[in-house]
Amino acid sequence: MSENLTQQYGSHAPSADGWLAAIVENSDDAIISKTLGGIITSWNSGAVRLFGFTPAEMIGQPITILIPDERLHEETTIIGRIRRGERVDHYETVRRRKDGSLVDVSLTVSPIRNEDGSIIGASKIARDISERKRERERQTLLLREMNHRIKNMFAITNALITMSLRSATSAQDLADNLRRRIVSLARVHELTLPDLSGDVTARPSTTLLSLFDAVLAVHREDDRQRIQIHGSDAPIGGFALTSLALLLHEFATNAIKYGALSLPQGQIRIDLVTDGELSLIWTETGGPAVTSPGESTGFGSQLERVTVEGSLRGSITREWRPEGLRIHLRVPLENLTR
The missing domain is CATH 3.30.450.20 (PAS domain)
Structure with a gap:
């Protein structure tokens, strides 16, 4: 050599x-x-x-x-x-x-x-290997989120069948109700995920009320409005759009499993104020008696912390009142379009 x-x-x-x-x-x-x-x-x-x-x-x-x-x-x-x-x-x-x-x-x-x-x-x-470990952690969180979403989807599907049965007058009516609600679920995914056939880096955008309508439409019943939304609208986009959609989905899923939407007479009222910050108050009534579950370490709680504190840089509190759960979410308004 x-x-x-x-x-x-x-x-x-x-x-x-x-x-x-x-x-x-x-x-x-x-x-x-x-x-x-x-x-x-x-x-x-x-x-x-x-x-x-x-x-x-x-x-x-x-x-x-x-x-x-x-x-x-x-x-x-x-x-x-x-x-x-x-x-x-x-x-x-x-x-x-x-x-x-x-x-x-x-x-x-x-x-x-x-x-x-x-x-x-x-x-x-x-x-x-810092970046490699962060990527591995992101992949693990994504896989856990997918698993969590799939489990919740089964719970929601089961609830949709129950909700549709209450108002259905025939097998065809039941099928039509289920079809509409499944389409609503698909709208949520279309709203929060990028178009993989185009620019996957493009950030989707919409408004708060449009997002709420897409996420919560699946939980409404034809004969009455069990979920009422009051307050002002504001634009939302980027990572905040996906983060808030995940939170709403989590709130509604828990309401189906344990809260107001688990009983026929249960109702949810959502109050929105967008003055300097987004103030979202989620109030459940007519459901089963609720008590504080204490410190939760499940994936749903972990996802909530990552979403609220990390992505949205906001805060969230819960009141376990005898008449129903009340959630108060606060997010700086500028963080809704990041």
Whole structure:
């Protein structure tokens, strides 16, 4: 190989050690070497970018500077494996940057041997996997949301059959009622999901009252209005559209399962005020007696927290009144079109 390099580069051909040093220095990954006592002996540019420390700050310092206190035991385990001549492959963990923030990394650690073959230290490659982990978390949340939606859809379908039976006068009438309500469910999905045949990055938009009409139409009955909406309208679009649709869907599903819509005489009143912020008050009456379920850790509650606090940057409170549940949602008006 050195002959080929000499032919290509002449007297300027780098040595094998020079090539290796250049590869290490220009790697996107953090490449660090340390003694068996955990003292850092080399620190490449990738390590500077990942952790924020310069070589002058880190060479000669203990590797534990990068390790959160609760993970210090990992270093003992890794060094133990290195002493036995083992390689640690793609170990996912967390390390600490200079500014104190934590970063998700994948570590590969290999023994360093001297000319006699004795193990004298370890080389460590750290790769930033923060985005990969966030993507994995997003995928997990999406899958759980899909599973949650599907389960709720079965609950809603069962409720739709019950609701339609109350007013149906014939099998044909029952079929027509169910068909209309299923079409309403489809309208909600069309309203909140992008058109996959076009620009999937385009953000759908509508108004609050149009959204409420699409989401809640499926729960109305022909002979009476069980859900009444009062108040002012406002535009809504982007991520807020999907987020609020999810919330309304969750409210209505819970009302079907446990609240006002679980009994024939139950009703829901929705009051909307859009003055500086969206103030939405959801009031249920005529349903079964309700009591506070306490601290909930189910997926529905998790989805609500992520939606209200994360996407909408608002707040939500519940009053478990004897006559029925009251929900008060507040969202800054500018967040409805983000």
